[in-house]
Amino acid sequence: MAASGDSAALAARAAYPANRWLIAAVVGMAAFMEVLDISIANVSLSHIAGSLSASQEEATWVLTSYLVSNAIVLPISGWFSQVLGRKRFFLISIVLFSVASLACGLAPSLGWLIVARIFQGVGGGGLQPVSQAILADSFPPKERGMAFAIYGVAVVFAPAIGPTLGGWITDHASWHWIFLLNVPVGVMLFVVAGMLVRDTAAYEAARRAKMAGFRIDYVGFALLAAGLGCLQIMLDKGQQNDWFDSSFILTMAVIAVSCLSALVLWELFHPHPIMDIRLFRHFNFAVANLLMFMLGFVLLGSTLLIPQFVQSVLGYTSTLAGLVISPGGIAIVLMMPLVGFLSNRIEARWMVAFGLGVVSLSMFHIAGFTGDVSFSQLVVARIYQTLGIAFLFIPLTGIAYIGVPADKTDQISAFINLARNIGGSVGISLVTTWLARRAQFHQNVLVGEITPYDHQYNALVQSLTEHFAQMGAGIEAARQQAVATIGRLVSEQAQIMAYLDDFWLLGVIFAALIPLTLLVGSSRQSDASVRPEH
Structure with a gap:
């Protein structure tokens, strides 16, 4: 035997x-x-x-x-x-x-x-x-x-x-x-x-x-091309065009929603669908796609935010901003083999829950930074974040195959990669929009607290006026320069607070996803479901 x-x-x-x-x-x-x-x-x-x-x-x-x-x-x-x-x-x-x-x-x-x-x-x-x-x-x-x-x-x-x-x-x-x-x-x-x-x-x-x-599904292809094309244009150009105040963005949104909704209905009943939407009846596959969407969301969203933060707030050069990000990428390279080794020994759902928790905590950690954060603190925080991301990609990919027929391998990989890419586009659009809106909000709040009756404000104006006067400016010019300086300080502080709000939002989103992993089936089921046909 x-x-x-x-x-x-x-x-x-x-x-x-x-x-x-x-x-x-x-x-x-x-x-x-x-x-x-x-x-x-x-x-x-x-x-x-x-x-x-x-x-x-x-x-x-x-x-x-x-x-x-x-x-x-x-x-x-x-x-x-x-x-x-x-x-x-x-x-x-x-x-x-x-x-x-x-x-x-x-x-x-x-x-x-x-x-x-x-x-x-x-x-x-x-x-x-x-x-x-x-x-x-x-x-x-x-x-x-x-x-x-x-x-x-x-x-x-x-x-x-x-x-x-x-x-x-x-x-x-x-x-x-x-x-x-x-x-x-x-x-x-x-x-x-x-x-x-x-x-x-x-x-x-x-x-x-x-x-x-x-037979070729021409209708499905047309709906897919129009729907995803308009969705991507809407996400990429939305903030630049002030979102739905723009008739162009509104048109893109209507076309995207209409075509993608029609696509789902059409593909469900087509005998030879260009996309097998019916795969989403498998709960593990659906959850894996949702979590992979969020992986792209936070990976590309934070990869955009951190360099912008250090350049616009801390005055870093492009090269220095890149050096803040790069060690995190190296950390992922070093961690992936370990995660691959552990994936055969630990349930995928527990690894995903751990990864979500680490990324969430790393976002909350960054949300506690101030304008005097050091380069080394930023690098360590980015590595901290990417260590969590390393525990997400491999287990999520494995979860997607649980209980799905082996002949659907091509469709599974297509959907899982689409989810990550669209998630990245949505993440970039959302964090960019949230950043602009929160910066405006904080600036309005801070400006509202500055009044002629505020003793600290008056003292600061007086101090700066004397400083500029000593530099050779006239009294009135010195006072205008003092007020302008305070305005810049308020704007910079509002920008810092907006970035920290963005990082906090990413932390909350990932923390909220952790309970979802408890509903995923055992990864031990995947061995029989993804065997290639030989």
Whole structure:
């Protein structure tokens, strides 16, 4: 009996690729390259605008165009994998992403760059979910945690290092190279992935069987493209256009809500849906998507807030602001293998609850900072936060597969990656809007407390007036300078309080999610549900 069990285990292990760890490195690099391009161009917008004779507002379409096309392709990457074959679609995505990156780097005008970024987003939209699906089917359940750790390093470290790397490349070379560097990497990945990645005979046979009598869901695709496209534009441009006071943003919101609502109803009853909405009937899958949405929310939201805080409030340079963020990314790289190791020994739900708790406490910790916080305190706080994030990605990915049929691997990875990306967009929009609103609120409160009858205010005006008078200003000019100085101090204090409110809000949101993890099923159920067909 023991011998027969051992041979069965060996046979099962042999069914997986012998070079699977090399495959993990290749698909991890592909995901890293794609996620990096979401954030790497952020710090180079002013250089791009100046070089291409465009305004700063026009240059933001370089970011928006990529996010829109990327968001549209992400959820239907599973459908493309079924239609074209997973390996073929993966290689096509690498080629399209690399060629579009070359076009971006050589762009002679802003219009050219925006069109190239659209195609780059289309190519990139297939890289993340297909990479994850390849990992899920290339590794036995006991090794899957470590495999997802490699992928997790890519998708979590990339947005953390992106602004720093983009700033360094722009300062020491030019903005063109943030795109051109993708080309040799893409060529290398295409060659190596072409040799290593395989669609098994069983997978190909199952795919062809599903294609029998298959018809393209044109209506679903149109609703998806319009809905997600308008949603992404609304999120990206909302604060800039004063949200729903703008007829443009209001129109985008109406189209997004109408199309996405219609999409859900249409896909539920379509025999060959472009997105399998019915997967959300699996409770664990639905919870994993919600929590992954929130992971993107806080990761990208805080990655935006912290550099802005240290630059606008503390006067840090762009390079120094990047150095505040980067150690957190390194901490994630170091922690992911440990989390992958623990994922086979500790229930995923407990790891997620722990990660949520750590991130929540780290946000409350940052919310207690003042204007004289030191560089080392900021770095430690960021590392503190990312340690919690490291305990979220791998377990959440595993939870998504619990109880879901094994032939839905492509769809699962597509949805989970879409949730993280849309969560990041919503997080950036919300924290930016909340920051502006809270800064205005605090400024109104502080100004309301300053009156001619306030003895402290009068004493400060008198002291500053004497100071400026000693510097050579006339009495009236000195008094105006004193009042202006107090106004700047009030504005700076209101800005600090607004940032701290944002961090506090993120802490509250993550703390509120902890009880949800108690409802998730045991991760031990996932072993049987995600086995690839061999």
